[in-house]
Amino acid sequence: MNRPWQTLILIGSILTAIIASFLYLSMDLGALTRGDGPAQMATYAQSFFPPDTSAPWLRKIGWGLLETLAISAVGTLLAVIAGAIISLLAAGRLGEIARGLARLLLNALRSVPELVWAALMVLAAGLGPFAGTLAIALHTTGVLGRLFAEALENSPRQPARALQDSGAGATAAFFYGTLPNVLPQWLSYSLYRWENNIRMAAVLGFVGAGGLGQMLYVTLSLFQQSRALSVILAMLLLVLAVDGLSAWLRRRLA
Amino acid sequence: MPVGLPPRNRWRDPAALPRLLMTVAALIILWPGLVLTEFNPATLIDPDNASVMGRFLAGFWPPDLSPRFLALLATATLETLAMATAGLTLALLLAVPMSLLATRSLSVSSLLTGQPARWSSVARYPVRLVMILLRSIPEIVWALLFVRAVGLGPTAGVLAIAITYSGMLGKVYAEIYESVDQAPARALLQSGSSRLAAFFYGILPGAAQELTSYTLYRWECAIRASVIMGFVGAGGLGQMIDLSIRMFAGGEVVTILASFLLLVLLADQLSSVLRRRLA
Numbered sequence: 001m002n003r004p005w006q007t008l009i010l011i012g013s014i015l016t017a018i019i020a021s022f023l024y025l026s027m028d029l030g031a032l033t034r035g036d037g038p039a040q041m042a043t044y045a046q047s048f049f050p051p052d053t054s055a056p057w058l059r060k061i062g063w064g065l066l067e068t069l070a071i072s073a074v075g076t077l078l079a080v081i082a083g084a085i086i087s088l089l090a091a092g093r094l095g096e097i098a099r100g101l102a103r104l105l106l107n108a109l110r111s112v113p114e115l116v117w118a119a120l121m122v123l124a125a126g127l128g129p130f131a132g133t134l135a136i137a138l139h140t141t142g143v144l145g146r147l148f149a150e151a152l153e154n155s156p157r158q159p160a161r162a163l164q165d166s167g168a169g170a171t172a173a174f175f176y177g178t179l180p181n182v183l184p185q186w187l188s189y190s191l192y193r194w195e196n197n198i199r200m201a202a203v204l205g206f207v208g209a210g211g212l213g214q215m216l217y218v219t220l221s222l223f224q225q226s227r228a229l230s231v232i233l234a235m236l237l238l239v240l241a242v243d244g245l246s247a248w249l250r251r252r253l254a
Numbered sequence: 255m256p257v258g259l260p261p262r263n264r265w266r267d268p269a270a271l272p273r274l275l276m277t278v279a280a281l282i283i284l285w286p287g288l289v290l291t292e293f294n295p296a297t298l299i300d301p302d303n304a305s306v307m308g309r310f311l312a313g314f315w316p317p318d319l320s321p322r323f324l325a326l327l328a329t330a331t332l333e334t335l336a337m338a339t340a341g342l343t344l345a346l347l348l349a350v351p352m353s354l355l356a357t358r359s360l361s362v363s364s365l366l367t368g369q370p371a372r373w374s375s376v377a378r379y380p381v382r383l384v385m386i387l388l389r390s391i392p393e394i395v396w397a398l399l400f401v402r403a404v405g406l407g408p409t410a411g412v413l414a415i416a417i418t419y420s421g422m423l424g425k426v427y428a429e430i431y432e433s434v435d436q437a438p439a440r441a442l443l444q445s446g447s448s449r450l451a452a453f454f455y456g457i458l459p460g461a462a463q464e465l466t467s468y469t470l471y472r473w474e475c476a477i478r479a480s481v482i483m484g485f486v487g488a489g490g491l492g493q494m495i496d497l498s499i500r501m502f503a504g505g506e507v508v509t510i511l512a513s514f515l516l517l518v519l520l521a522d523q524l525s526s527v528l529r530r531r532l533a
Contacts, residue, residue, distance in 0.1 A: 010531055018343050021336035025408050044403050070290035077284065111515055115394075115482050115492075119499045124307045125298055129291040203394050206486055207496075210291070216395065220402060232395060239390045 044225075051229040061215070061234045068211035068238065071129050072201040075136025076194040082141040084186070087148035102145075110142025114200050118209040129210030136197050136204070147189045148182070155181040195246050202235050212238070306502075313504030323506065327494070327513055334490035334517065337408045337483075338476035341415025346469070348420035353427035356381040359436055359457060360449045382425075389421030397483040411488030415476050426468055434460035466532050470525040477521045481514055491517070 088094065089102035118135035125131045160177030164170070168177075205213025212235055219228040287293075297303055354360065356378050363371035393414045400410035431453075439456030443449070484492020491514055498506035 007531065010528070014528075018339055021339040021343075024332060024336045025340055025412065027340065027409050027412060041403055067290050070287035074284065074287045074291050074293060111518075112511060113478065113482055115485050116495055116511070119485070119496065123310060123499070124303055126303060130293060130297065133291045133293065199392065203392050206394065206398065217398070220398060232391065235392070235395065236387070236390055239392070240386075243390070 048225040048229040050226060051233060052224075052226040053230060057227060057230065061212070061230060064212045064215045064231070065234055065238060067129050068201045068213075069198065071132045071204070071209075071211050072136060072194060072197040075133045075201070076140055076190060076197050078133070078137035079140030079144050079193070080186075080190050082137065083144035083148050086141065086145040087152055090145060090149035091152035093152075102149075106142045106145040106149075108142070109138055110146065112139065114139045114204060115207060118204045119207045122208045127208040127210075132201060132204040132209030132211060135209060136201060140193050140197060144189060144193055148186055151182045151185045151189075152178070195242055198242050199239055202238060310502050310504050313502065314508050316505060317508040317512065318503070318505035319509065323509065327491075327510060330489075330491050330494050330510075331513055331517055333408055334477065334480050334484075334492075335521075337411045337480040337488075337490055338415065338473060341412040341480065342419060342469070342473050342476050344412065344416035345419035345423055348416065349423035349427060352381055352385055352420065352424035353431065354449075354453065356385065356424065357428040357431040359431045359434075359439060360443075360453055362443060362449070365440060365444055385421040385424045387421070388417055389419075389425065391418070393418040393479050394483055394486060397488045398486045401487045406487045406489070408489035410486075411480050411483045411490065414483060414488065415479060418479075419472055419476060423469065423472060427465060430461050430464050430468070431457050433464075467529050470529055474518075474521050474525055478518060481517075 086102050086106060089098040090106055092099040114135050117138045118132055121131040121134040121138075125134060155178055159181065160173040163173040163177045201211050201213075203213045205211045205215065206217050208214060208217075212231055216228055216231045216235070219225075219231060358364065358375075358378070361371075361374060363374050396414035396417050397410050400413045404410055404413070434457060438460070439452045442452040442456045447455075480488075481491045484490045484494065485496045487493060491510060495507060495510050495514075498510060
């Protein structure tokens with residue numbers, strides 16, 4: 001910070017941007033605290049309690065949880081397979097043109113958010129968990145493909161070359177020379193993305209792609225707030241469990 | 255060529271059996287998952303779905319570039335940007351006090367023993383618990399709830415970002431305070447200064463850089479999040495994408511996605527410039 005006036009101008013423009021944002025949205029935050037605003041909010045909040053804990057509903061939530069887990073697991077697995085194949089092209093194993101095209105494809109897949117993919121896949125595959133699975137698979141393919149390709153590019157070439165020099169074919173050289181080197185890294189990237197995808201799969205249902213999100217959306221639309229609250233609590237438990245488990249695993253593995 | 259091996263063993267793969275078993279086991283474990291997700295690629299080429307999707311995809315080109323639509327798009331993009339900025343500002347207002355309450359580095363009782371006294375540790379737990387609850391419910395769930403409580407529009411999105419991000423920022427801020435050199439703050443506290451003064455003169459100078467860069471990173475995340483939240487009716491670009499998809503207006507979807515990418519890219523550049531200048 002050798003030029004303090006520059007920093008001052010910068011901070012000034014940040015403050016201006018913040019004030020402009022509030023003005024642009026013309027948010028009436030006062031209305032939330034004035035008149036019957038708070039009372040209405042309180043009534044709405046109270047209608048969520050107590051959460052519905054009847055046995056049939058809990059069983060349904062249990063299925064929703066399983067469905068969410070299944071969507072994330074199958075979606076991630078499909079992405080691992082597709083990502084591994086595309087990463088071979090993106091790492092330049094099959095020529096420069098294939099490399100450029102594969103990178104373009106991966107960037108496109110990755111830059112469209114999961115929820116947008118889900119809304120598109122609901123059109124392509126109909127309502128239900130399959131659309132969510134495809135949405136997760138498409139976005140995650142973009143993410144994993146790039147990470148896999150980077151791992152491939154950084155892996156040593158000597159083992160595969162040694163195998164090829166002693167007469168192995170290209171496929172065998174890849175499977176026994178290159179793959180064992182990158183596999184641990186690929187695996188840890190995949191597990192990390194799976195963790196993210198569990199959280200994502202819980203909310204993809206908002207556009208009709210199955211799992212807990214769809215249950216929450218439907219119950220809120222039907223004004224069944226106490227049922228909605230139990231779904232929210234289930235989501236909260238899922239997120240906390242995933243967070244705790246991954247933190248524990250990381251500590252164990254580190 | 256391998257020499258001297260008996261011909262029977264020449265192509266034997268020592269790892270084949272374990273790999274085969276692993277694959278079979280994985281498939282058996284995954285089978286219920288495939289059933290639960292109603293995994294059926296045939297639906298993709300089902301004539302009904304395929305014709306819908308085909309018409310939709312055919313509409314993707316050319317992108318909609320009519321001036322009227324571009325004006326709408328610009329408004330929505332600005333709205334998304336404003337949602338992220340306003341939401342993050344409100345989150346900061348909540349996060350800073352919570353992080354000051356939750357951090358161990360301003361503990362007076364730890365001056366003697368190095369560990370905070372048991373009761374004051376217990377007093378910090380409620381704040382930490384509140385922050386965990388705030389950040390563990392995904393922002394889009396908050397948005398969905400707020401849309402029903404305060405109505406459609408960006409206000410719901412701003413509140414959702416404010417709530418989730420206050421939990422995230424508060425937790426990380428408290429950790430950053432604890433990660434910087436504690437000696438200045440301790441010296442100040444020991445010589446009788448107030449905790450707030452100890453924070454401003456003992457901790458903030460060391461932590462400011464990291465705090466700024468984390469906040470900017472969260473601002474980028476907030477932009478992405480506010481795009482997504484439009485899908486539940488919280489305004490901005492997301493709401494436009496949702497509407498265009500429902501109306502099968504492929505050309506509009508392409509234009510909106512392009513402007514979303516541009517927005518993310520610009521935010522990325524802007525925040526890296528700010529990080530260089532401020533941090």
